[in-house]
Amino acid sequence: MGIxxxxxxxxxxxxxxxxxxxxxxxxxxxxxxxxxxxxIPAAGQELAAVVSSTEGATNEIMAIAENVLSADASDPAAxxxxxxxxxxxxxxxxxxxxxxxxxxxxxxKTLEHIEARVSRFATYAGVEDQPGHATxxxxxxxxxxxxxxxxxxxxxxxxxxxxxxxxxxxxLKGQ
Amino acid sequence: xxxxxxxPILVVDDYKTMIRIIRNLLKQLGFEDVDEAADGKEAxxxxxxxxxxxxxxxxxxxxxxxxxxxxxxxxxxxLSKTPFIMVTAESKTENVVAAKKAGVNNYIxxxxxxxxxxxxxxxxxxxxx
Numbered sequence: 001m002g003i004x005x006x007x008x009x010x011x012x013x014x015x016x017x018x019x020x021x022x023x024x025x026x027x028x029x030x031x032x033x034x035x036x037x038x039x040i041p042a043a044g045q046e047l048a049a050v051v052s053s054t055e056g057a058t059n060e061i062m063a064i065a066e067n068v069l070s071a072d073a074s075d076p077a078a079x080x081x082x083x084x085x086x087x088x089x090x091x092x093x094x095x096x097x098x099x100x101x102x103x104x105x106x107x108x109k110t111l112e113h114i115e116a117r118v119s120r121f122a123t124y125a126g127v128e129d130q131p132g133h134a135t136x137x138x139x140x141x142x143x144x145x146x147x148x149x150x151x152x153x154x155x156x157x158x159x160x161x162x163x164x165x166x167x168x169x170x171x172l173k174g175q
Numbered sequence: 176x177x178x179x180x181x182x183p184i185l186v187v188d189d190y191k192t193m194i195r196i197i198r199n200l201l202k203q204l205g206f207e208d209v210d211e212a213a214d215g216k217e218a219x220x221x222x223x224x225x226x227x228x229x230x231x232x233x234x235x236x237x238x239x240x241x242x243x244x245x246x247x248x249x250x251x252x253x254l255s256k257t258p259f260i261m262v263t264a265e266s267k268t269e270n271v272v273a274a275k276k277a278g279v280n281n282y283i284x285x286x287x288x289x290x291x292x293x294x295x296x297x298x299x300x301x302x303x304x
Contacts, residue, residue, distance in 0.1 A: 055192060058192050059192060059195070062192070062195055062196065062199065065199070069199075069203075148240045148242050148243065149234075149242065149265065149267075149270050149273055150234075150235050150240070150265075151265055151267050151269075151270065152235065152264065152265070153264035153265075153266075153285075154264075154266050158267070159265075159266030159267050159284070160266045160267070160271065160284065161266075162283070162284050165266065165271050165284055168268065168271050168272070168275075169271065169275060169281070169282060172271075172272065172276075
């Protein structure tokens with residue numbers, strides 16, 4: 001190997017070393033451990049709490065409605081007092097929305113935090129997505145979703161409204 | 176022909192809350208004989224044990240979806256004539272078309288109200304125009 005080749009090799013190795021140093025710094029900035037150990041589990045707990053409190057409030061509201069529908073209305077004064085009491089309970093139950101709203105806001109902030117860091121890292125490192133890296137569970141879920149058309153609730157303007165569906169069914173009549 | 180309010184109805188949904196909502200709405204419409212199942216597989220078992228006048232089913236359930244349940248029902252000579260209404264958040268055209276091709280009688284998108292449920296049940300049992 002000639003001197004010029006050695007110099008060129010040394011320069012290349014120096015560039016690689018510099019790249020590794022900066023890449024390590026970017027990985028540190030990514031705060032992957034914080035995301036993995038704190039942010040994502042906390043967001044999961046917040047969403048679980050939202051599901052739980054929404055379900056609890058819905059059941060309470062339905063219980064109130066069922067109580068009112070099945071109440072004895074033969075004594076109007078007693079019936080009115082009972083309905084008033086149940087309606088107050090209904091208002092109290094609706095307070096769940098304030099808490100779930102705050103919890104969802106925290107989850108949105110976490111997602112924005114993760115998005116900003118991952119985006120910065122992907123841009124810096126010049127990362128390109130590679131297909132075929134789904135876990136067996138992810139692959140199975142994706143296959144089931146495609147086979148049984150499990151699209152889930154649509155975002156506004158994506159899906160059909162009831163009148164759209166009625167028109168669609170009418171157009172498919174006889175097929 | 177109006178729907179017979181005495182007929183047994185099977186409501187299939189993996190969310191207890193939704194079953195409770197549909198059960199209450201059906202009660203208000205006069206239907207008292209309502210059974211429930213948490214997915215297509217459980218529903219299929221109940222359909223083989225008792226004759227139902229109507230199935231009201233969600234789409235997205237595990238292990239068996241409402242779409243698979245519909246196809247199983249239509250493929251079974253003993254069950255194939257059972258009226259079937261899909262009540263689901265799946266509102267894409269491909270879902271509606273697939274359900275229609277599989278033999279669904281009507282399709283309700285969530286969230287829905289009592290009037291829509293009544294209207295769809297009535298239209299399933301109305302004589303063909």
